[in-house]
Amino acid sequence: MPRSPRSRKKQNLSPPLHHRLNAYTLAASAAGVSLLALAQPSEAEVVYTPAHVLITREAPYGLDLNHDGIVDFTISDFADANFQSLGVNVPKGNGVKCSPGSCAFTFAYAGAMQAGSPIGTAIPFYGSNRVPMAMEGLALPWDNVRDRYLGLVFEIQGKNHFGWARLSVQFSSRQNTWRAQLTGYAYETVADRPIKAGQIQEQGDAAAGLNVPAPDPAQIASLGGLALGADGIALWRREESESGSRVA
Secondary structure (H helix, E strand, C coil), X not given: CCCCCCCCCCCCCCHHHHHHHHHHHHHHHHHHHXXXXXXXXXXXXXXXXXXXXXXXCCCCEEECCCCCCCCCEEEEEEECCCCEEEEEEECCCCEEEECCCCCCCCCCCECCECCCCEECCCCCEECCEEEEEEECCECCCCCCEEXXXXXXXXXXXXXXXXXXXXXXXXXXXXXXXEEEEEEEEEEECCCCXXXXXXXXXXXXXXXXXXXXXXXXXXXXXXXXXXXXXXXXXXXXXXXXXXXXXHHC
């Protein structure tokens, strides 16, 4: 025989208590909204990706700056009968910052930028097939360096965006090959907005890189106490007193 569902007895709250609970809910909600507002990212953003990738002749690396599944640049070691070189392949529409003075020549090579160097529209770029970085027998900028930067420009939906890739490079005479360590890369989400080599957050943005902590339970409790009015203040004082006596 089926049982009849149990009826639930409604608890009637007194108007003052109901008012206090509503006030508490509003106070806690306001605190949550404030924290969420701080956590919202700005429209302009530098997206930084740390990396730990060893690039060798056997292991070239396809660099996808904005993680959309499209390789924006390929860094690789290459050898033929005449020379051994480390270089970056540049798809059509993208470009690599030239080393000063080399962009005017057919044999342009990639600059090894220092941290803080500007990367923007006023900087010459080169974007034709393979751009050498280091080459055996020639004193090119990437010959045995540490923590230098490739200045990059690439397209997102037909618009130019600037970025960088940080590498350390060594030549292994025993293996007769270049070895490059990629340690990070970044790009600016706003089209045509310059970036600096090594920059990982928006400049002048007070909230950039800010880690918003989770709401403090004690803070929420104090907000609830304020919402309860005089009774809440008395409760807070009693808790403080009890806490002090325990510490003592």
